[in-house]
Amino acid sequence: MSQALDSVRAYHERTKHHFRRYADGPGGLDWATQPDPFRTYAGSPQTLLPLLAEASPIRQLRYAELYTGAIAPQPLTLVHIGALLELAFGLSAWKQYGASRWALRCNPSSGNLHPTEAYVAVQGVAGLADGVHHYLSRDHLLEQRCAFAAPALPAGGFLVGLSAIHWREAWKYGERAFRYCQHDAGHALAAARYAAAVLGWRARLLDDWADADIAALLGLDRDEDFGAAEREHPDLLLWIETNASDRRPEIDVRPLRAAAGQWTGRANRLSPEHKHDWPVIEAVAAASRKPRTQAAVGSPPRLPALLPLDCTAGAVALIKQRRSAQAFDGVTSISAQSFYRMLDATLPRAQVPPWDAVAWPPRIHLALFVHRVEGLLPGLYFLLRHDGIEARMRAELSGEFQWQGVEGCPPHLRLYRVLAADTRNAARALSCHQDIAADSAFSLGMLAEYDSALNQGPWVYRQLFWEAGMLGQVLYLEAEAAGVRGTGIGCFFDDGVHDLLGIQGHWLQSLYHFTVGGALSDERLQTLPPYAHLQRS
Structure with missing residues (x-):
C-alpha cells in the first residue's frame, strides 16, 4: 500500500498549479476530438422513462421541505425511478449560440464535460426488466446491459452506480483532470441524495465495496463491450432506500454476480482519436483503486435544527434551475x-x-x-x-x-x-x-x-x-x-x-x-427546454 500511497501523493504534487506554471495540459482545445458528452450502448434493449409531469404532486414540494424528513416515501415504480434519474443526472436545459448547442444537466460538472455515467440495478419494478441498466440522459431512457436470471437484491430499494470517463475531462484539462472527475463524483453523489429526498427516499453510500466489485456489477470490466471506446472507471455505489429503515442493508456482490445473465450492448467511442493521452491519470486511478473494506460507521454530532430558510421555491424547480x-x-x-x-x-x-x-x-x-x-x-x-x-x-x-x-x-x-x-x-x-x-x-x-x-x-x-x-x-x-x-x-x-x-x-x-x-447573464445565449427534442406520444 505504501507504493500506491506514494503514487497518489506524487500525482497530487505534480498536478498543482503554480504562479509561474500550470499543471500539464493540452495547451489548447482540439475541437475535432471533443468528446461526445453522451455514452451509449448500441444493441442494448431500451426502456423509455416518463418525464416528471407538470401536474405531478412532487412538483409541489418546497425546497425547504427536503431537510425535514417529513416527505412521505413514494412507491418504487418506473415513474419514480425516472424522476430520481431526471433530477439527479438528467438534462436541465439546452443552451444555444449561433449554430452551437450544448446541454446542461442537474448534476454540476467541471467545464460542463460530464465524465460521470450513471447506472441502476433493479428488480421487481413493473415495466422494467430486472437487471443492470445504463442511464442515457440525452434521451431520458435506460439501456439494459444485463438481465438478472435470479433474484439478487433485497426488497425496499435499488442500486445506483457511478463511473467516470477520465478522457472527457483530460481532453480539456490534461493531468489535473483526475481531480475534477472526483469532484464530479461528489457532485453527483449529492445530486442523487437530493433527488431521493424529493421522493421521500434515502441514499446510502456502500463504501465497503471494492472498485473491482462495482466494475463487475456494472459491466465496466468487460473488454469485449468496449473495444476501442474510452473505458469507464468505477467510482461508487449507492443504495436507494425506498422505505424507511434505520439499518444499512447488507448487499453482497456474489449473489449479484451469480444472478447476471446475458450482457448486451457495445459502448460508443467518444473521440475519433486522442492527440494527448495522460498516463499519469491511469497511474493514479490504479494507485487509488479501492479494495473491499469494512463499512464506515459513524454518527454526526448533535446540532440544533438547520437554520431557517427564507425560500418558497419548489424543490424540483430549484434543482432544475441550478x-x-x-x-x-x-x-x-x-x-x-x-x-x-x-x-x-x-x-x-x-x-x-x-x-x-x-x-x-x-x-x-x-x-x-x-x-x-x-x-x-x-x-x-x-x-x-x-x-x-x-x-x-x-x-x-x-x-x-x-x-x-x-x-x-x-x-x-x-x-x-x-x-x-x-x-x-x-x-x-x-x-x-x-x-x-x-x-x-x-x-x-x-x-x-x-x-x-x-x-x-x-x-x-x-x-x-x-x-x-x-x-x-x-x-x-x-x-x-x-x-x-x-x-x-x-x-x-x-x-x-x-x-x-x-x-x-x-x-x-x-x-x-x-x-x-449576483450572476450576470449572457444575453447572447438562447435557453431551450431540456427534453423538447424528444418525440414521445
Whole structure:
C-alpha cells in the first residue's frame, strides 16, 4: 500500500498549479476530438422513462421541505425511478449560440464535460426488466446491459452506480483532470441524495465495496463491450432506500454476480482519436483503486435544527434551475442570515441530506474570503466543520491570524474571523486570476485534512474530492435558494493558498474553490427546454 500511497501523493504534487506554471495540459482545445458528452450502448434493449409531469404532486414540494424528513416515501415504480434519474443526472436545459448547442444537466460538472455515467440495478419494478441498466440522459431512457436470471437484491430499494470517463475531462484539462472527475463524483453523489429526498427516499453510500466489485456489477470490466471506446472507471455505489429503515442493508456482490445473465450492448467511442493521452491519470486511478473494506460507521454530532430558510421555491424547480455562474456583477451582497444558512447546510446532521448518505466524519474545512456579506467585516474567515481541530489550526497557521468570534453568528457554527481586510485581490489571484472569485459576495477554499485521511488508505484521496464535490452541490443549491448563484472553481494556485494561510507540510491541502454572488447573464445565449427534442406520444 505504501507504493500506491506514494503514487497518489506524487500525482497530487505534480498536478498543482503554480504562479509561474500550470499543471500539464493540452495547451489548447482540439475541437475535432471533443468528446461526445453522451455514452451509449448500441444493441442494448431500451426502456423509455416518463418525464416528471407538470401536474405531478412532487412538483409541489418546497425546497425547504427536503431537510425535514417529513416527505412521505413514494412507491418504487418506473415513474419514480425516472424522476430520481431526471433530477439527479438528467438534462436541465439546452443552451444555444449561433449554430452551437450544448446541454446542461442537474448534476454540476467541471467545464460542463460530464465524465460521470450513471447506472441502476433493479428488480421487481413493473415495466422494467430486472437487471443492470445504463442511464442515457440525452434521451431520458435506460439501456439494459444485463438481465438478472435470479433474484439478487433485497426488497425496499435499488442500486445506483457511478463511473467516470477520465478522457472527457483530460481532453480539456490534461493531468489535473483526475481531480475534477472526483469532484464530479461528489457532485453527483449529492445530486442523487437530493433527488431521493424529493421522493421521500434515502441514499446510502456502500463504501465497503471494492472498485473491482462495482466494475463487475456494472459491466465496466468487460473488454469485449468496449473495444476501442474510452473505458469507464468505477467510482461508487449507492443504495436507494425506498422505505424507511434505520439499518444499512447488507448487499453482497456474489449473489449479484451469480444472478447476471446475458450482457448486451457495445459502448460508443467518444473521440475519433486522442492527440494527448495522460498516463499519469491511469497511474493514479490504479494507485487509488479501492479494495473491499469494512463499512464506515459513524454518527454526526448533535446540532440544533438547520437554520431557517427564507425560500418558497419548489424543490424540483430549484434543482432544475441550478446553473454555474460565468460572471458576477461585483455589487450584489447577501444577508448574514443567508450566509449563516449556507454554512450551516455544510454541516452533517442525522437524516438530513446530503450528508446522511456517507458515514465518515467531515474532513474538509472552509477558508472564506468574505467580500459583501451584510453585517460582516470584509476579510478572511474560517469555518471549522468539526471540533477537535481548532487548537492545531490556531497553533500552526499564520501567526498574524486573530481567531475572533463573529458577533451574531449562531454559536454552533465554528466561524472565526482571522483577518479583517479587503481580500478581493487575494481571492482573484489565488483562483488563477479569475474575477469571479473577487466579484462575488464571498468565495472560499476547501481545506482537507490530507495526511490523516490518506493514512487510512490511498483510495481515500478520491473520497476527499467527493466530499469537496458534495460541499459544492450544497452551496450550489443553497445559493439558488438565497436568490444568488454559485460556481465551482477548479483552477487555483494550490501552494499559493497554503502560503497565504501559513500551512506547513501537507496536513492540510486545498482541493476545491467555490464562489457565490449576483450572476450576470449572457444575453447572447438562447435557453431551450431540456427534453423538447424528444418525440414521445
